[in-house]
Amino acid sequence: MILFERNNFFPLKKKYLTKELNLKIKKDIIFTNCKNDFYVEDISSLQNFKDNSILFLDKNKNIDISNFKNIHIYTENEIYKKNFENITIVKNLNNIYNKFLNELYFHEDQTDFTDDFDFTNGSFISKYSDIHESTKIGKNCVISRGVKIGKNSIIKNNVTIKNSIISNNVVVSDNSSIGTTGFGFDINKRGASNLNPQIGIVFIDQNVSIGASCTIDRGKLDITYIGKNSMIDNQVHIAHNVILGDNACIAAQTGISGSVVIGKNVTIGGQAGFAGHINIGDNVIIAARSGVTKNIKDNSVVAGFPATDIKEWKKNVIKQRNNWY
Amino acid sequence: MILFERNNFFPLKKKYLTKELNLKIKKDIIFTNCKNDFYVEDISSLQNFKDNSILFLDKNKNIDISNFKNIHIYTENEIYKKNFENITIVKNLNNIYNKFLNELYFHEDQTDFTDDFDFTNGSFISKYSDIHESTKIGKNCVISRGVKIGKNSIIKNNVTIKNSIISNNVVVSDNSSIGTTGFGFDINKRGASNLNPQIGIVFIDQNVSIGASCTIDRGKLDITYIGKNSMIDNQVHIAHNVILGDNACIAAQTGISGSVVIGKNVTIGGQAGFAGHINIGDNVIIAARSGVTKNIKDNSVVAGFPATDIKEWKKNVIKQRNNWY
Amino acid sequence: MILFERNNFFPLKKKYLTKELNLKIKKDIIFTNCKNDFYVEDISSLQNFKDNSILFLDKNKNIDISNFKNIHIYTENEIYKKNFENITIVKNLNNIYNKFLNELYFHEDQTDFTDDFDFTNGSFISKYSDIHESTKIGKNCVISRGVKIGKNSIIKNNVTIKNSIISNNVVVSDNSSIGTTGFGFDINKRGASNLNPQIGIVFIDQNVSIGASCTIDRGKLDITYIGKNSMIDNQVHIAHNVILGDNACIAAQTGISGSVVIGKNVTIGGQAGFAGHINIGDNVIIAARSGVTKNIKDNSVVAGFPATDIKEWKKNVIKQRNNWY
Numbered sequence: 004m005i006l007f008e009r010n011n012f013f014p015l016k017k018k019y020l021t022k023e024l025n026l027k028i029k030k031d032i033i034f035t036n037c038k039n040d041f042y043v044e045d046i047s048s049l050q051n052f053k054d055n056s057i058l059f060l061d062k063n064k065n066i067d068i069s070n071f072k073n074i075h076i077y078t079e080n081e082i083y084k085k086n087f088e089n090i091t092i093v094k095n096l097n098n099i100y101n102k103f104l105n106e107l108y109f110h111e112d113q114t115d116f117t118d119d120f121d122f123t124n125g126s127f128i129s130k131y132s133d134i135h136e137s138t139k140i141g142k143n144c145v146i147s148r149g150v151k152i153g154k155n156s157i158i159k160n161n162v163t164i165k166n167s168i169i170s171n172n173v174v175v176s177d178n179s180s181i182g183t184t185g186f187g188f189d190i191n192k193r194g195a196s197n198l199n200p201q202i203g204i205v206f207i208d209q210n211v212s213i214g215a216s217c218t219i220d221r222g223k224l225d226i227t228y229i230g231k232n233s234m235i236d237n238q239v240h241i242a243h244n245v246i247l248g249d250n251a252c253i254a255a256q257t258g259i260s261g262s263v264v265i266g267k268n269v270t271i272g273g274q275a276g277f278a279g280h281i282n283i284g285d286n287v288i289i290a291a292r293s294g295v296t297k298n299i300k301d302n303s304v305v306a307g308f309p310a311t312d313i314k315e316w317k318k319n320v321i322k323q324r325n326n327w328y
Numbered sequence: 329m330i331l332f333e334r335n336n337f338f339p340l341k342k343k344y345l346t347k348e349l350n351l352k353i354k355k356d357i358i359f360t361n362c363k364n365d366f367y368v369e370d371i372s373s374l375q376n377f378k379d380n381s382i383l384f385l386d387k388n389k390n391i392d393i394s395n396f397k398n399i400h401i402y403t404e405n406e407i408y409k410k411n412f413e414n415i416t417i418v419k420n421l422n423n424i425y426n427k428f429l430n431e432l433y434f435h436e437d438q439t440d441f442t443d444d445f446d447f448t449n450g451s452f453i454s455k456y457s458d459i460h461e462s463t464k465i466g467k468n469c470v471i472s473r474g475v476k477i478g479k480n481s482i483i484k485n486n487v488t489i490k491n492s493i494i495s496n497n498v499v500v501s502d503n504s505s506i507g508t509t510g511f512g513f514d515i516n517k518r519g520a521s522n523l524n525p526q527i528g529i530v531f532i533d534q535n536v537s538i539g540a541s542c543t544i545d546r547g548k549l550d551i552t553y554i555g556k557n558s559m560i561d562n563q564v565h566i567a568h569n570v571i572l573g574d575n576a577c578i579a580a581q582t583g584i585s586g587s588v589v590i591g592k593n594v595t596i597g598g599q600a601g602f603a604g605h606i607n608i609g610d611n612v613i614i615a616a617r618s619g620v621t622k623n624i625k626d627n628s629v630v631a632g633f634p635a636t637d638i639k640e641w642k643k644n645v646i647k648q649r650n651n652w653y
Numbered sequence: 654m655i656l657f658e659r660n661n662f663f664p665l666k667k668k669y670l671t672k673e674l675n676l677k678i679k680k681d682i683i684f685t686n687c688k689n690d691f692y693v694e695d696i697s698s699l700q701n702f703k704d705n706s707i708l709f710l711d712k713n714k715n716i717d718i719s720n721f722k723n724i725h726i727y728t729e730n731e732i733y734k735k736n737f738e739n740i741t742i743v744k745n746l747n748n749i750y751n752k753f754l755n756e757l758y759f760h761e762d763q764t765d766f767t768d769d770f771d772f773t774n775g776s777f778i779s780k781y782s783d784i785h786e787s788t789k790i791g792k793n794c795v796i797s798r799g800v801k802i803g804k805n806s807i808i809k810n811n812v813t814i815k816n817s818i819i820s821n822n823v824v825v826s827d828n829s830s831i832g833t834t835g836f837g838f839d840i841n842k843r844g845a846s847n848l849n850p851q852i853g854i855v856f857i858d859q860n861v862s863i864g865a866s867c868t869i870d871r872g873k874l875d876i877t878y879i880g881k882n883s884m885i886d887n888q889v890h891i892a893h894n895v896i897l898g899d900n901a902c903i904a905a906q907t908g909i910s911g912s913v914v915i916g917k918n919v920t921i922g923g924q925a926g927f928a929g930h931i932n933i934g935d936n937v938i939i940a941a942r943s944g945v946t947k948n949i950k951d952n953s954v955v956a957g958f959p960a961t962d963i964k965e966w967k968k969n970v971i972k973q974r975n976n977w978y
Binding site: 436437438439445447452468470486488503504505508509511513515518519520521522523541543545563565567581583585599601603619633634636640644648 | 775787788789791792793805807809810811822823824826827828859860861862864865866881882883884886887888900901902904905906920923924941942970973974
């Protein structure tokens with residue numbers, strides 16, 4: 004698990020006691036038990052617990068937070084009442100997530116978010132960013148608050164990078180957008196003002212090449228990860244929370260939905276798509292224009308929509324055509 | 329019908345009398361009847377008639393313009409001769425459209441179009457735009473002539489907005505292009521110089537969220553409309569004249585062709601596509617990677633290409649696979 | 654074959670004798686015969702031989718270079734030993750290509766590449782570019798070293814153009830990237846540092862219209878060509894070495910893979926895709942969302958994936974559906 008200092012990207016507006024926070028959502032509370040009151044310093048996720056944090060817990064998840072100090076849980080699930088001593092049962096967890104995160108953090112989808120830029124060599128570079136002097140930044144780029152870029156990287160022109168940590172020897176080509184807001188909201192409550200605040204980052208590991216007009220959304224609470232030596236072609240979209248293993252090769256116009264986890268040495272053809280929350284094994288080859296809807300095992304070669312073993316897919320294509328006449 | 333002042337975006341080069349205009353196309357005229365000569369002040373569309381305008385009338389359209397003062401019709405269809413007192417029958421309507429609109433209006437696809445910008449906080453803001461002071465504009469944006477943006481909106485970085493009216497609480501993410509030129513031309517006469525001038529606008533209603541690297545083309549004569557509370561993910565393309573109802577949700581890399589009309593509360597998966605000029609009802613769900621080729625009724629759930637009822641599609645997928653062995 | 658002066662875009666770092674170059678790859682050499690030593694001035698491709706150059710020769714290619722003076726061949730194929738007097742057999746041709754080109758040329762994927770810009774009217778224009786005064790450049794563009802743009806063209810806003818020659822009357826819309834790096838590398842050796850240097854250009858012929866957020870990669874050694882009067886919609890991707898014939902029409906979100914050759918008067922619907930290295934004839938119509946995997950003859954109309962005759966495809970769609978019940 005790669006950690007990052009959330010406050011570098013999303014400054015905490017104010018430290019609240021959990022009891023203070025609960026006062027703000029009085030009407031939404033069904034039950035609350037607050038054994039320890041404490042100042043909330045961070046948000047935990049299911050993958051990443053933190054001391055002095057709050058945790059939004061979906062239905063039917065078993066967790067063990069016994070090693071952590073001061074985690075207050077918010078959930079809709081009354082069963083958890085007995086399991087935790089710092090817990091609040093709420094009516095609509097998604098609403099509470101939005102309310103609390105907007106209250107706690109500055110982020111770019113609220114008008115009160117600020118940054119402070121130098122105009123250097125034709126690009127806007129945040130005073131709160133940290134770019135190694137050996138890295139080259141083209142013209143008309145915007146490198147925002149908290150961004151860190153390692154050695155010998157090349158950021159071409161008209162690139163926007165925010166909420167991201169970029170390692171050494173990375174290339175990002177023109178007009179790409181790294182660290183943008185993930186597409187997260189309650190499907191029953193739409194609109195810009197109902198977007199779930201996205202306060203994670205993008206982490207791009209060493210020696211990655213990213214093409215032109217790509218979009219990589221930051222994680223919701225944790226990271227969107229691009230593994231070492233990965234090659235990403237133009238107009239590729241990578242959604243929030245995706246974990247892409249080392250040595251990936253992704254051809255143009257492919258889209259990877261939220262929370263997809265992809266193993267190492269995967270090769271993906273152009274215009275492929277992925278359903279959200281699926282797992283792709285190591286050494287998998289996914290043919291161009293595949294629509295992958297399910298988990299794929301290591302060493303598989305798949306094609307078609309829904310994607311399936313490529314030999315079966317080819318057989319089927321021939322069979323269908325024989326049937327046409 | 330949302331109206332807009334065309335002249336704010338596309339200044340009229342000169343007021344012509346209809347008889348003056350007809351002198352410019354002498355060789356292309358088959359018949360003309362010009363009961364009232366008048367100064368042409370606007371262009372009517374089939375959805376939107378205007379006094380003192382000209383109207384380009386395709387074959388086989390019944391219209392009633394009796395409530396309007398001074399509409400001169402141009403058409404290839406000789407049948408209309410008797411129906412209207414101000415009418416010119418021409419050989420090639422598309423040619424006349426191009427000739428007249430290029431003669432009448434300044435627009436961005438001609439080199440004589442001008443604008444005048446202030447460089448404010450790192451973005452180019454037209455002196456002829458009107459942006460509410462509560463709205464935040466990022467760096468390297470270009471906000472062009474006539475654009476109006478309401479309250480508390482957030483325009484991120486490297487965004488271009490032209491020929492658009494944007495309401496309150498709208499978010500437009502990085503590297504998106506709003507109000508761009510629609511893909512309209514006579515398929516038999518190609519090339520940049522034969523593009524049909526596009527002199528409509530984009531209207532984005534309240535509380536809409538638009539992702540990164542999206543493109544939304546302006547209407548040809550009227551508007552491309554994005555309904556209230558709509559959520560649009562990254563790399564979505566919306567073509568000219570599309571009407572998107574309120575509360576739409578469109579996942580990444582979907583493309584909506586010209587003149588598609590979509591109802592309210594529609595949910596569209598990623599990488600879906602739509603044939604032009606079709607109608608999608610209210611509350612429709614369109615699965616990811618669907619290719620929608622026909623009208624879809626209210627409350628339908630569709631998938632596949634050509635898109636069909638999702639249950640049938642799933643049944644078919646299973647059946648096909650059983651046949652493989 | 655359109656020629657261009659490579660040095661205008663990719664300055665030669667130093668003139669090397671072939672024997673000097675071979676000293677740099679000692680361990681990789683299996684055999685070498687160097688009848689004439691000479692200063693290497695350029696790189697030949699299989700389509701374009703040049704005097705005083707080196708040529709990287711893949712397996713199983715017959716070539717006749719007898720009319721050219723001083724071409725030193727690098728290949729993995731020992732059979733060629735006898736055919737050429739200036740030849741080096743190497744272990745891994747791809748490695749040698751990368752090593753030599755990085756040694757010989759400045760290019761944008763290395764940190765030592767430089768350019769020198771004027772900031773003119775809101776865009777960065779290289780001092781080494783040549784733009785006709787009648788051409789209009791919008792705001793926040795970057796026009797890089799060597800770029801030539803003809804008369805009466807319109808480059809809109811936030812466009813990046815590098816390594817390209819653009820003719821008269823061309824329109825390039827917002828946020829497009831022209832002349833970007835092609836997606837070329839040894840599939841077994843990934844990572845930004847292993848990218849095959851791409852030292853060709855994009856040539857856009859007269860009266861072409863290119864939409865918003867398009868990406869057109871430059872050729873690897875030769876050109877990516879966009880034929881006269883072609884109309885390209887938004888979010889289209891055209892990969893390296895593509896040759897697109899005159900009067901092409903390409904709807905939104907289509908992707909054309911590397912080295913595809915497309916004839917004249919071709920019409921391509923939206924969201925279509927093409928396998929690499931295939932040939933499409935003249936007057937071909939390719940339906941929206943087609944996945945074209947094989948060569949297509951003149952005057953064909955195709956649809957589906959894999960794309961096939963559209964009548965057969967439609968018949969099949971109906972047949973499948975009849976089978977569902």
